[in-house]
Structures are given as C-alpha cells and as structure tokens.
Amino acid sequence: xxxxxxxxxxxxxxxxxxxxxxxxxxxxxxxxxxxxxxxxxxxxxxxxxxxxxxxxxxxxxxxxxxxxxxxxxxxxxxxxxxxxxxxxxxxxxxxxxxxxxxxxxxxxxxxxxxxxxxxxxxxxxxxxxxxxxxxxxxxxxxxxxxxxxxxxxxxxxxxxxxxxxxxxxxxxxxxxxxxxxxxxxxxxxxxxxxxxxxxxxxxxxxxxxxxxxxxxxxxxxxxxxxxxxxxxxxxxxxxxxxxxxxxxxxxxxxxxxxxx
Amino acid sequence: xxxxxxxxxxxxxxxxxxxxxxxxxxxxxxxxxxxxxxxxxxxxxxxxxxxxxxxxxxxxxxxxxxxxxxxxxxxxxxxxxxxxxxxxxxxxxxxxxxxxxxxxxxxxxxxxxxxxxxxxxxxxxxxxxxxxxxxxxxxxxxxxxxxxxxxxxxxxxxxxxxxxxxxxxxxxxxxxxxxxxxxxxxxxxxxxxxxxxxxxxxxxxxxxxxxxxxxxxxxxxxxxxxxxxxxxxxxxxxxxxxxxxxxxxxxxxxxxxxxx
Numbered sequence: 427x428x429x430x431x432x433x434x435x436x437x438x439x440x441x442x443x444x445x446x447x448x449x450x451x452x453x454x455x456x457x458x459x460x461x462x463x464x465x466x467x468x469x470x471x472x473x474x475x476x477x478x479x480x481x482x483x484x485x486x487x488x489x490x491x492x493x494x495x496x497x498x499x500x501x502x503x504x505x506x507x508x509x510x511x512x513x514x515x516x517x518x519x520x521x522x523x524x525x526x527x528x529x530x531x532x533x534x535x536x537x538x539x540x541x542x543x544x545x546x547x548x549x550x551x552x553x554x555x556x557x558x559x560x561x562x563x564x565x566x567x568x569x570x571x572x573x574x575x576x577x578x579x580x581x582x583x584x585x586x587x588x589x590x591x592x593x594x595x596x597x598x599x600x601x602x603x604x605x606x607x608x609x610x611x612x613x614x615x616x617x618x619x620x621x622x623x624x625x626x627x628x629x630x631x632x633x634x635x636x637x638x639x640x641x642x643x644x645x646x647x648x649x650x651x652x653x654x655x656x657x658x659x660x661x662x663x664x665x666x667x668x669x670x671x672x673x674x675x676x677x678x679x680x681x682x683x684x685x686x
Numbered sequence: 687x688x689x690x691x692x693x694x695x696x697x698x699x700x701x702x703x704x705x706x707x708x709x710x711x712x713x714x715x716x717x718x719x720x721x722x723x724x725x726x727x728x729x730x731x732x733x734x735x736x737x738x739x740x741x742x743x744x745x746x747x748x749x750x751x752x753x754x755x756x757x758x759x760x761x762x763x764x765x766x767x768x769x770x771x772x773x774x775x776x777x778x779x780x781x782x783x784x785x786x787x788x789x790x791x792x793x794x795x796x797x798x799x800x801x802x803x804x805x806x807x808x809x810x811x812x813x814x815x816x817x818x819x820x821x822x823x824x825x826x827x828x829x830x831x832x833x834x835x836x837x838x839x840x841x842x843x844x845x846x847x848x849x850x851x852x853x854x855x856x857x858x859x860x861x862x863x864x865x866x867x868x869x870x871x872x873x874x875x876x877x878x879x880x881x882x883x884x885x886x887x888x889x890x891x892x893x894x895x896x897x898x899x900x901x902x903x904x905x906x907x908x909x910x911x912x913x914x915x916x917x918x919x920x921x922x923x924x925x926x927x928x929x930x931x932x933x934x935x936x937x938x939x940x941x942x943x944x945x946x
Contacts, residue, residue: 593875600860601872612861615853617877621901641881686946 433500433675440675441506443524448671449509450543457609457680458673459486459499459538460650461508462657463526463666466491469535471578475656476537478575482584482652484608486678489536496538500677504536510669512654517661522669529666540609541650541673542587544680548602554595557636564671565589566630567649571623572614574652579660585651586614588627590642599645608683615646622646632670693760693935700935701766703784708931709769710803717869717940718933719746719759719798720910721768722917723786723926726751729795731838735916736799738835742844742912744868746938749796756798760937764796770929772914777921782929789926800869801910801933802847804940808862814855817896824931825849826890827909831883832874834912839920845911846874848887850902859905868943875906882906892930 431439433453439445449458464472469491476483487498496502505527513521513529523529542565546556558565565587572584591599596616604612615622627644628635632651638644657665668674691699693713699705709718724732729751736743747758756762765787773781773789783789802825806816818825825847832844851859856876864872875882887904888895892911898904917925928934 593877593881597860597872597874597876600857601864604861604864612857614857616857617853617903618901621853641878643877 433677436675437500437502437507440509441503446509446524449673449675450671453675454547455679455681457486457499457676457678457683458541458543459676460541460653461504461668461674462537462539462653463504463534464657464662465531465664466533466535468579468660468662472537472580475574475577475580476539476653478577479652480607481611481614481648482574482650484540484610485537486540486608487538491535492532493536494530496536499538499674502674502676504674505530508668508674509672512667512669514657514662514665514667516663517658526666529664538674538676539650539653540683542610542647543673544609544683545603545606545647547680548606549599552598552602554591554599557590558634561636563636564633566627566635567632567651568619568624569631569655574656580656582652582655582659584614585632585649585655586622586646587633587649588630588644588646590636590638590644592642596643596645603647605684605686607685610648610650613645613647616643619644619646693937696935697760697762697767700769701763706769706784709933709935710931713935714807715939715941717746717759717936717938717943718801718803719936720801720913721764721928721934722797722799722913723764723794724917724922725791725924726793726795728839728920728922732797732840735834735837735840736797736913738837739912740867741871741874741908742834742910744800744870745797746800746868747798751795752792753796754790756796758938759798759934762934762936764934765790768928768932768934770932772927772929774917774922774925774927776923777918786926789924791924798934798936799910799913800943802870802907803933804869804943805863805866805907807940808866809859812858812862814851814859817850818894821896823896824893826887826895827892827911828879828884829891829915834916840916842912842915842919844874845892845909845915846882846906847893847909848904848906850896850898850904852902856903856905863907865944865946867945870908870910873905873907876903879904879906
C-alpha cells in the first residue's frame with residue numbers, strides 16, 4: 427500500500443512510527459538518500475571526502491549546522507523521517523534506533539547522498555532485470571582493494587554493489603547509469619572480480635549473495651556503504667547514518683537527477 | 687605530411703593519384719566513410735537493410751541515382767575521390783582499382799556509411815589506448831553468429847571489430863561511443879567471444895590479430911565490413927565499395943556526428 431503514497435505522506439507515516447523497515451519499492455519515481463550525520467568539526471573534511479570520491483559519495487544535499495531540515499529535498503525533519511538509524515560511537519556501529527531526537531546536537535550537519543534505488547528504477551524502466559530485486563534479496567556488496575582518496579580523518583576502501591547482466595545488457599546499463607552521476611553513475615568495473623580484490627562473489631561482505639547465470643558478467647557499482655567505512659575510520663565519538671535499506675524518501679524526482 | 691591537409695586538399699591529391707593507400711590518420715577531426723555503390727534497382731532494399739541494421743550500417747549520406755556527387759559531405763566526385771575501390775562481380779570481389787570512371791553507370795546510387803576511424807579518434811582524444819593503432823595494425827574483424835535483419839536480397843552475419851580494454855576503460859569507451867551512433871555507436875558485446883560465435887581471437891576473419899593483455903576484456907563493435915557481406919549475398923552483377931582502409935574523406939567534422 428505504501429508504494430502508492432506520496433513521499434510527504436510516507437515521511438509522515440515514518441515520523442509517526444507507522445512505516446518501519448526498508449523503503450525499497452516505496453514512493454516510486456522519487457529519490458531516496460543515504461544519510462550521514464556528524465559534528466561540524468568534521469563536516470568540511472567529510473564534504474571534501476565526498477567531493478574527491480563522487481562515485482561512492484554523490485552529495486545531493488547538505489544541511490546547515492544544527493539544522494534538522496533539508497529544504498531542497500522536501501519538508502524534512504531528519505530526526506524522525508528515516509525509518510531506522512545506525513548510531514556510531516567511537517567509530518563503531520553501536521545501536522539502531524527509529525528516532526534520533528534524543529541524540530540530536532546543535533553542531534550536527536546532515537549529508538544526503540544518492541542511492542542505488544534510483545538507478546535500479548531506471549534499469550527496470552528500460553526492461554532490464556535487476557537480479558537482487560527479482561530474487562527479493564539485498565544487493566550483494568563487497569569491499570574492494572581500491573582506496574578512496576582521503577580527506578582529513580576520512581579514508582577507506584571502496585565498497586561496490588554487484589548486479590549480473592548479459593554483455594549487451596551490461597552495455598545498456600552503462601548507458602543508462604551514465605545519465606545519473608548523482609546516484610553512483612556508471613559502473614566502476616565489470617568482469618573478473620579478482621581484479622578489484624574480490625575473492626569470492628558468493629561471499630559478499632554486506633547484503634545477500636545472488637544468482638549469476640552462465641553467460642552473465644558481474645557488473646560493479648560504487649556503493650553508499652563506502653562512506654560508512656570512512657566514518658568508522660574517522661573514529662568520531664558520535665555519528666549517525668541511516669540503517670541500510672531504510673533511506674530518506676525525498677520529494678525530488680529521479681528524472682530530475684538525469685544529466686541528459 | 688598528408689595529416690595536415692584539409693579534406694578538400696586531400697581529395698584533390700587522391701583524385702590526381704598523389705595519395706595512394708590507407709586514409710587512416712589523414713585529415714584528423716573529419717569524418718571518413720565506408721562507400722557502397724550499387725544499381726538503383728537494389729537501392730531501396732539496401733537502404734532498408736541499413737535502416738534495419740543501423741549499428742553495422744549507419745547511413746551518413748545517400749546520393750541521387752546516377753549522381754557522382756555527395757554535396758552534404760563536400761565537393762566530391764565519387765568516381766575518383768577514394769584512393770582504392772573494390773569491384774564486386776556476380777557477388778564476388780573481383781578487382782581493386784584506383785578510379786571507377788570507366789565503370790560508372792547512370793543507374794548507380796552511392797551510399798556513404800560511418801566508419802570506426804571517427805570513434806577511434808574520440809577514444810584517443812580521451813586518453814585511451816587503441817591497440818590496433820598503437821601496434822600499427824589493421825583492427826581485427828570477426829564474423830559473428832548474429833544474423834542481420836534481411837531486406838530483399840541483402841542479408842548475412844554481423845561482422846565485428848575488436849579492441850581490448852581494461853574494464854574501467856571499456857566502460858569509458860562505451861560512454862564515449864554512445865555519443866556517436868552514426869559511426870557504429872556503443873559496442874555490441876564484450877567479454878567471452880564464444881557467446882557471439884567467435885572461436886579464436888588470434889584468428890580474425892579480416893584484418894590483423896592484436897595483443898590482448900592479461901586483465902583486458904575484448905570489446906566488440908559492429909563493423910563496416912558487414913555491408914560488404916550483405917552485398918556478396920545479394921549477388922549483384924556489378925557493385926563497388928571502397929577498398930578496406932581506403933575511405934572517402936569528407937568535409938564533415940567528427941564532432942558534428944555527436945548526438946550529445
């Protein structure tokens with residue numbers, strides 16, 4: 427039912443605790459965002475990290491210091507409008523909570539980053555099969571041997587998501603995703619996983635393993651889990667992200683992100 | 687020296703017999719074309735064949751029946767302005783000649799089709815290595831198991847050219863070539879050659895074998911030899927093409943073909 431709600435209605439339900447869990451498949455056509463919240467002392471360095479690593483960390487909006495709103499993305503109160511949050515203490519994930527009102531600080535800055543849901547929708551709209559969706563699983567994600575470009579305390583390996591395609595469909599997927607740099611853009615690799623430091627596709631570091639058919643190539647996209655690793659490397663006393671799959675649903679349309 | 691000549695100057699030299707052989711590397715920045723010349727009795731069917739198979743047969747210009755000019759592409763006399771022609775008799779290649787004035791007929795129609803030189807230049811301009819160029823060889827070409835869509839007497843298998851790239855460069859090459867549908871556009875396949883009926887990359891059907899490094903993927907583009915196979919299938923008493931590598935150099939800029 428929630429797949430026919432407007433983003434604003436959906437956020438109202440989330441705020442009221444009436445929508446719990448993943449936002450996958452909700453508010454089709456609208457941008458959903460990865461969220462990172464950290465103190466203003468580290469905001470500039472993190473923003474520079476995103477600027478230097480735009481494929482895993484495509485910045486869609488940045489709030490003002492202490493501001494819970496993101497007016498560019500809708501009528502949002504970031505303390506309540508995400509279904510579940512992951513709290514990081516001293517660089518380590520500590521708890522998951524449905525509301526961060528009690529944790530909010532006047533020096534917090536909110537970052538909203540593009541998410542793969544947008545390009546998966548574009549692939550589906552073009553008639554391609556997105557295997558993790560057709561299998562009803564989380565997309566498999568892998569830590570690569572590729573270093574992000576560091577900024578201050580933020581550093582770490584690039585994390586990628588993987589979706590298998592026949593070669594002709596992989597070529598089409600590259601064309602489609604190239605239109606959407608704000609949601610990870612074109613893939614960063616395809617073919618042999620070992621070339622980017624992935625030993626075994628059946629053992630993802632995050633998410634679920636999915637089926638790869640005989641003639642299919644694994645295709646790898648930069649992934650929004652990357653900034654969570656950078657956040658851990660930064661070892662901040664307190665930082666907050668969304669919980670995987672539980673995104674901020676915005677009023678921005680996916681089509682508005684298309685560069686062409 | 688001829689790489690600094692204008693297209694018009696180069697055509698004048700070709701017309702005078704002062705430039706013989708390949709046009710590769712000449713008149714950089716300008717479109718070079720595959721040429722097919724056949725009687726008006728088969729022109730409509732061949733045009734329909736091109737329309738149905740735009741990746742191997744991207745039509746850039748079509749002359750009027752009996753007309754040796756192609757005004758859209760420059761001040762051209764097609765009987766003399768190509769360095770070498772291949773004459774087909776009863777469907778089979780018979781001789782190569784530097785001038786077709788003696789063969790010209792009032793019912794001939796000229797077709798100019800896009801050529802890979804244009805997209806190779808775009809790849810080089812982006813800093814990618816084009817292996818056949820760096821090795822100083824003809825690009826390797828292979829007959830695939832993919833059928834073209836037939837039109838009248840014209841039919842046959844798709845022929846592809848192959849250039850090897852590291853995966854990230856292959857992705858970039860797909861982006862670059864997607865801007866140029868009039869010169870074969872995006873690749874049609876990459877990875878396992880057997881999936882498109884190629885048994886051995888070291889044994890090309892046309893052109894020269896080239897080196898493929900360890901981590902590289904073979905990337906396959908639809909190729910302008912395809913219409914020559916279709917021409918053979920049509921078994922016409924007389925038809926003429928350019929000789930491979932000896933193209934019509936036009937006044938049109940490669941950048942004018944970019945769709946974006």
